[in-house]
Amino acid sequence: xxxxxxxxxxxxxxxxxxxxxxxxxxxxxxxxxxxxxxxxxxxxxxxxxxxxxxxxxxxxxxxxxxxxxxxxxxxxxxxxxxxxxxxxxxxxxxxxxxxxxxxxxxxxxxxxxxxxxxxxxxxxxxxxxxxxxxxxxxxxxxxxxxxxxxxxxxxxxxxxxxxxxxxxxxxxxxxxxxxxxxxxxxxxxxxxxxxxxxxxxxxxxxxxxxxxxxxxxxxxxxxxxxxxxxxxxxxxxxxxxxxxxxxxxxxxxxxxxxxxxxxxxxxxxxxxxxxxxxxxxxxxxxxxxxxxxxxxxxxxxxxxxxxxxxxxxxxxxxxxxxxxxxxxxxxxxxxxxxxxxxxxxxxxxxxxxxxxxxxxxxxxxxxxxxxxxxxxxxxxxxxxxxxxxxxxxxxxxxxxxxxxxxxxxxxxxxxxxxxxxxxxxxxxxxxxxxxxxxxxxxxxxxxxxxxxxxxxxxxxxxxxxxxxxxxxxxxxxxxxxxxxxxxxxxxxxxxxxxx
Amino acid sequence: xxxxxxxxxxxxxxxxxxxxxxxxxxxxxxxxxxxxxxxxxxxxxxxxxxxxxxxxxxxxxxxxxxxxxxxxxxxxxxxxxxxxxxxxxxxxxxxxxxxxxxxxxxxxxxxxxxxxxxxxxxxxxxxxxxxxxxxxxxxxxxxxxxxxxxxxxxxxxxxxxxxxxxxxxxxxxxxxxxxxxxxxxxxxxxxxxxxxxxxxxxxxxxxxxxxxxxxxxxxxxxxxxxxxxxxxxxxxxxxxxxxxxxxxxxxxxxxxx
Numbered sequence: 055x056x057x058x059x060x061x062x063x064x065x066x067x068x069x070x071x072x073x074x075x076x077x078x079x080x081x082x083x084x085x086x087x088x089x090x091x092x093x094x095x096x097x098x099x100x101x102x103x104x105x106x107x108x109x110x111x112x113x114x115x116x117x118x119x120x121x122x123x124x125x126x127x128x129x130x131x132x133x134x135x136x137x138x139x140x141x142x143x144x145x146x147x148x149x150x151x152x153x154x155x156x157x158x159x160x161x162x163x164x165x166x167x168x169x170x171x172x173x174x175x176x177x178x179x180x181x182x183x184x185x186x187x188x189x190x191x192x193x194x195x196x197x198x199x200x201x202x203x204x205x206x207x208x209x210x211x212x213x214x215x216x217x218x219x220x221x222x223x224x225x226x227x228x229x230x231x232x233x234x235x236x237x238x239x240x241x242x243x244x245x246x247x248x249x250x251x252x253x254x255x256x257x258x259x260x261x262x263x264x265x266x267x268x269x270x271x272x273x274x275x276x277x278x279x280x281x282x283x284x285x286x287x288x289x290x291x292x293x294x295x296x297x298x299x300x301x302x303x304x305x306x307x308x309x310x311x312x313x314x315x316x317x318x319x320x321x322x323x324x325x326x327x328x329x330x331x332x333x334x335x336x337x338x339x340x341x342x343x344x345x346x347x348x349x350x351x352x353x354x355x356x357x358x359x360x361x362x363x364x365x366x367x368x369x370x371x372x373x374x375x376x377x378x379x380x381x382x383x384x385x386x387x388x389x390x391x392x393x394x395x396x397x398x399x400x401x402x403x404x405x406x407x408x409x410x411x412x413x414x415x416x417x418x419x420x421x422x423x424x425x426x427x428x429x430x431x432x433x434x435x436x437x438x439x440x441x442x443x444x445x446x447x448x449x450x451x452x453x454x455x456x457x458x459x460x461x462x463x464x465x466x467x468x469x470x471x472x473x474x475x476x477x478x479x480x481x482x483x484x485x486x487x488x489x490x491x492x493x494x495x496x497x498x499x500x501x502x503x504x505x506x507x508x509x510x511x512x513x514x515x516x517x518x519x520x521x522x523x524x525x526x527x528x529x530x531x532x533x534x535x536x537x538x539x540x541x542x543x544x545x546x547x548x549x550x551x552x553x
Numbered sequence: 554x555x556x557x558x559x560x561x562x563x564x565x566x567x568x569x570x571x572x573x574x575x576x577x578x579x580x581x582x583x584x585x586x587x588x589x590x591x592x593x594x595x596x597x598x599x600x601x602x603x604x605x606x607x608x609x610x611x612x613x614x615x616x617x618x619x620x621x622x623x624x625x626x627x628x629x630x631x632x633x634x635x636x637x638x639x640x641x642x643x644x645x646x647x648x649x650x651x652x653x654x655x656x657x658x659x660x661x662x663x664x665x666x667x668x669x670x671x672x673x674x675x676x677x678x679x680x681x682x683x684x685x686x687x688x689x690x691x692x693x694x695x696x697x698x699x700x701x702x703x704x705x706x707x708x709x710x711x712x713x714x715x716x717x718x719x720x721x722x723x724x725x726x727x728x729x730x731x732x733x734x735x736x737x738x739x740x741x742x743x744x745x746x747x748x749x750x751x752x753x754x755x756x757x758x759x760x761x762x763x764x765x766x767x768x769x770x771x772x773x774x775x776x777x778x779x780x781x782x783x784x785x786x787x788x789x790x791x792x793x794x795x796x797x798x799x800x801x802x803x804x805x806x807x808x809x810x
Contacts, residue, residue, distance in 0.1 A: 188764075260679050262717070262770065269762070270705040270769040280769070360679065404593060409621075415650075418615030418709045422586060424596045471652070474619065 086143045087156065090128040090135035090165065093121035095422045096323075101332065102143035102510065106282030106551040107340075111142050111251060118323065124316035125323050130306035134167035136320065139195065139247040139305065143331045144508025147249035150193030150518065156182065157190050171196040171305055175226035175242070188224075188460060192518040194244035196226065198304070199290070199489045201239040206275050206292070213492035214470035217241065220481065221463035242355045243484040244461060245287050245516045252349075252506050253294070255433060256284045259354035260440035271442065283442025287500050287516045290490045295319050305500040328353040329445035331505045331552055337389035340552050343382075344374025344388070349553055352506070354433060359434045360399070368428045369397035369549060370438060389548060395541075395548025400427045405536040412499050413476040414446030427530075435506050437553070443502030447533065449515045450484040451476070451498035454533055456519050458483055468494035484517060509551045523547045576630045578602060579798060580746040582661065582788050583655035585619035587638055597638030597667050598648070598785065599660070600626045604745060610640035612668055614648040615675070615711040616701050623653040625702050625744065627798050638667045638718065644763025645794035649702035675792075677715035684717075687725040694722065696806040697790035697798050698763060705735075705758040705765065715792050716763075719806050720770040730809040732778045733768060735760030736785035738801035756781035763804040 084094060085100065096118045100111045103373050120126040125136045140146045142423040148166075156164045169176040172195065178185035203211050217234050219227040227233040234241055259282050262270050271280035274293050281292030291297040298317050302308040328349040333339050333445040340347025361368035375394035378387055402531070407413050411428065414421035423429075428514040430445060437447075448454025450485040461483040472478040473494050480497050487499035500516045514520040519527055527543045530536060538546070580602045589598035598612045611618070611626055616777035618624045630645030636642050639660075678684075696719035698712045707713055723731065737756035741748045760779045768774050785801040786795075 260681075261677060262680055263677060263707075265709040267715065268709070268712075270766050337764075358679075358681070363679070404590060404595075406588070406596070415619060416704075416706050418616035418706075419594065420586075420596070420598065421592060421619040421621065422596065424588075424590065425593045429593070472699055475621070525580045 072528070087152070087159075088137045090126060090133060090138055092126075093119075093120075096120050097140075100142050101246070104510045106331070106509045107334040107337075109143070109145055109329060109348050109507055111327060111329040112353055113323075114326040114328065114353050123319060123323065124312070125320045128165070129302065129316075130308035130310075131380070132170065132279075132307045134168060134181045134306050135142040136250075136306075138166050140250050142329075143247045143501065143510065146327060146509040147507075147511040148193065148195075148247045150191070150513050150521075151512045153189050153193055153307060156189075157186065162186060168307070169308055171198070174224035174244075175232065177225055177229075177231070177295055178548075180276040188244050191515050192244070192460065192548040193246050194518050195305070196242050197245050197249055197288075198226075198232075198240050198242050199240050201234055201489070203290075203490055203492050204524075206272060208379050212495075213488075213490040215488070215492075215497070216467045216469060218465045218467075219462060220465050221459075221461075223460060223462065224384045227462045227464070241464070241485070241489060242462065243489070245484070246511075246513070246518050248285075248287065249329070249504060249507060250324050251327045252352055252436060252504060253324050253327070255357040255436040256438060256504060257282050257294070257354070258433070258440075260358035260360060260433070264442045265417050266441060266444060268416065276415055283444070284438055284501060287502055288487050288490045289442070289444055293323065329510075331507065331509050334389060334552055336385050337393065337548075337552065338382075338386055343379055343390065349487060349506075355435055357433070357436070358440060360440045361434045362426055363523040364434045366434050368432060369400055369436055369553075371435070372397050372549070382432070384402050384473070392545045392548040393552050394545075396545035398540050399430070399538075399545055400549060401535070402426060403542065405534050407534055409472070409475040410448065411475055411495060411497075412443075416495070430502055431505060436506060439502045442486040444496065444499040445502065446475075446486070446498035447500070447515075447530075448498065449519055449529065450500065450517055451480060451482040455483065456529070458517065458519060461517065466494065466497050470494065473497060474527060486516070497545065505550065505553050508553055523550045526550070568793070575632070577628065577796070578610045578630065579625075579627050579742075579744055580604065581623055581625050581651065581749075583658065583659055583749065584611070584624050584648070585658045586618075586664065587660045587665060587667070589638065589662045589665050590668045591637075591667040594670045595667040598619045599638060599640045599646070600624060600744075602626075608640040608701045609646075610636040610638040610642045611646050611648050612638055612786060614646045614679055615642050615707045616648060616650075616706075620659070621655060622649040623654075623655050625649040625651055625749070627796055629796065637668050639663070639665050645796055647701065647796060649704065650730050650762045651702070671705065673710045675701055675711050677710070677713045677717050684721040687722045691810055693810055694808050696722070696808070697788065697792060697793040697800070698759075698804045698806070699790055700755075700759060700802045700804070702738075702749070702802060703757055704802075705762050707762070711792055714776050716766060716770075719808075720767065723767075723772060725807055726808065728776065728808045728810055730778060731772055731776055732753070732780060732805075732807040732809065733760050733764045733767065734805040734807070735779075735781040736801065736803050736805070737764065737781075737783050738785045738798070739783040742798075753783045756783055756785075758803045763806065767806070 095272040128135045139148045173185045222228045330349040332348040372394045408422035433440045466480040483498045488496040520526045585599040600611045631644040654655030660723040735756040737751040741750040761780045764779045787797035787800045790800040
């Protein structure tokens with residue numbers, strides 16, 4: 055039983071039971087929520103239930119004490135640690151449901167709801183739920199970017215577009231302190247925390263070239279090595295060290311530099327984490343019947359293989375389930391076959407991809423181009439992009455984005471060449487990669503996400519605009535007029551729930 | 554000098570025979586997408602030359618059209634007459650997206666099968682595959698990258714492959730100096746009733762971009778010298794496949810030992 059999911063009353067009842075219970079009673083099951091500094095041991099294998107089944111996280115190399123570990127210790131003044139937004143039960147991300155539970159369980163006193171980015175804007179009355187609605191209702195954290203941006207060497211970039219705030223529901227994109235007209239201009243966008251499991255796949259460099267930028271991969275100024283570009287939604291940090299510094303100074307409000315030793319300990323921990331669904335409520339074990347679901351295969355496989363050229367097609371983990379197993383129950387058999395079909399649909403159902411920067415321009419594939427989901431989600435075993443993944447699917451940008459009155463809206467005006475698909479003026483709730491590059495052609499581009507552990511970390515897309523997996527499929531179906539049948543949609547949902 | 558270069562072009566080993574006899578075309582038009590479905594990337598690109606009324610199949614261009622914009626078509630009419638798309642096949646062919654808007658136009662398959670995807674010859678390989686190092690004797694050598702009209706984008710499955718060839722060679726010879734010269738084809742030409750010429754500034758952009766690319770691939774910054782020039786003339790560039798006009802839009806990588 056997960057006490058945190060049952061709210062404050064259950065926690066109080068459990069506390070009373072603990073006080074009055076017999077000494078011989080078994081130890082209470084640890085809370086689903088990992089609080090900063092609590093000092094639990096992180097086991098070698100950790101399972102958590104979610105809506106469709108069980109997520110398993112492996113810590114390769116064995117259990118690890120977390121007391122004093124910089125990933126788990128609250129190093130800044132707001133009481134947060136890395137683990138606050140990278141929870142094991144949520145595939146090392148943070149689901150919207152968990153944020154809601156924490157609000158209900160603590161009345162908003164959890165460090166998760168720190169004013170800086172756990173509220174819609176620090177200027178709002180912090181005790182009110184409404185001031186944290188983006189986190190509680192949409193799973194979104196505030197990300198404040200300086201404007202104009204600087205490159206990896208810290209050199210100022212001259213943007214080729216201007217940015218104005220059209221709609222500012224929370225006051226964090228207008229005024230003297232926040233927004234593009236502030237004394238120190240900045241732009242606040244709202245995004246989902248990204249999972250930090252399976253990092254070897256996100257850091258893998260399969261090719262030396264980024265075909266979307268038409269250049270060899272950028273180099274890490276510290277190591278001189280090429281960076282994968284798959285870490286952050288807007289590509290602002292290409293290495294774990296850079297991401298840690300960024301997160302420590304913003305989300306943790308840590309005013310000093312993290313020590314090299316602490317960063318190395320965090321990298322070591324994160325690099326040993328592998329998460330994936332291991333069981334489904336209908337289909338049973340995801341590594342049974344010849345299937346290769348679950349995190350063990352991820353831990354032992356080589357990353358960075360292109361599905362079309364690598365050792366195995368994307369999601370061929372479930373190829374064995376294409377043949378029905380008569381020994382299974384009807385429900386189990388139906389689910390497994392649906393997952394296998396979903397994998398084929400993912401790879402083989404072709405549709406016209408149009409007007410999406412990073413795909414249809416400037417790369418040369420043409421606009422439109424006929425391809426499938428795997429065109430972009432092309433890394434075997436992970437479904438992220440072997441080539442760095444900044445593409446514009448339209449999830450944040452009009453006219454393709456779903457209505458989002460809860461989010462700010464910006465008007466971008468390209469001052470050089472117009473955007474290849476939107477023209478000179480663009481309306482977006484998140485300029486994405488353009489906040490890093492300063493290029494109009496990059497407006498709306500977001501780094502593709504890993505697809506493992508999806509069932510544990512709704513909602514989806516960088517701005518949480520799809521509340522569930524069906525919402526993801528429906529968005530693509532609308533955006534690209536794919537025309538999925540109801541069965542195909544369900545097969546894709548079942549596949550994604552089993553990753 | 555220009556005549557000498559054209560003679561050089563005619564002596565290209567692969568394309569020379571075709572270049573001598575086959576018809577080349579150069580025109581501007583709005584592209585047409587034919588929605589054939591023979592699997593991934595199987596849709597067809599067609600281009601009508603308004604002056605002649607002929608329809609060409611330009612699907613084999615490494616950098617394909619955008620149905621929202623005009624394209625500059627440059628190609629050679631292929632010997633093969635059968636098109637899976639409907640139109641005279643151009644091979645080799647280049648299509649450059651121009652800034653002028655076009656109404657989108659999509660044709661149904663109408664019985665045309667389209668082309669099944671095949672991995673292009675100039676397909677850059679993953680890092681996991683070992684490159685063959687150059688064999689001595691070594692001498693100074695020049696590599697060329699070619700670009701679309703008025704663009705400085707390293708074309709996927711063309712320029713990245715050529716760049717990979719260049720850097721593999723550079724790594725094997727440890728040069729004294731690498732001179733990168735960006736060129737712009739600034740001499741005006743009349744195409745489809747309008748005068749076109751590249752922006753002179755694109756020469757510098759090409760040089761800087763290729764210089765940065767070489768730096769990222771490990772060439773020491775102090776070994777790279779950048780130059781940019783206009784009034785580019787044709788050269789025998791592998792990436793241009795014997796097409797004279799695309800060969801003028803290039804960056805040269807001269808490796809000095």
